[in-house]
Amino acid sequence: SQQGEEDPQALSIQEGENATMNCSYKTSINNLQWYRQNSGRGLVHLILIRSNEREKHSGRLRVTLDTSKKSSSLLITASRAADTASYFCATDPMDSNYQLIWGAGTKLIIKP
């Protein structure tokens, strides 16, 4: 079942701008992860944020987690053409059974 829902489904911005995408989920979680997928290839792990954390940074990425609203956001600052990809959130629900629950993804296009 799909727990995470990304918003927006697609996003097109100019190079250098910031990109923000959101993920909502339904049940209590242990952690939430963001992954990137370039053009039908395998996914690459970006960042993991645990349920007791509110914000995490990695390079140009900033992830926030609001467990009261059951939502997370991924901010990419100073976007580059190479950031063009699909971004997925995945949650580890507290009642899960050895699987991550994935959203349908946000397709990000960076225009030069």
Place this chain on the structure above:
Amino acid sequence: KAGVTQTPRYLIKTRGQQVTLSCSPISGHRSVSWYQQTPGQGLQFLFEYFSETQRNKGNFPGRFSGRQFSNSRSEMNVSTLELGDSALYLCASSLVKGQETQYFGPGTRLLVL
């Protein structure tokens, strides 16, 4: 360390045939998860293996099966292929649990004609 490898990378089959896909996890990783991804869709969980045991299975028909070997390598099999099985099949490995950070292979793109 070498990453997750999947073979073959591309495959064309006809309806009714069967197919076996292979995944070699990162050395030391004992959990292997399989996913199906169709165009524009998120990842649909197929199954997760740890120490040769299937710990969880997604909502797929019995035509989809898998196994894991003692060296943690895993295979998945799809029998009696249908057109709707055309997809990118992704394998991911993690240290112990399927809910940890997952490391993905490049995928096997299956086309069923």
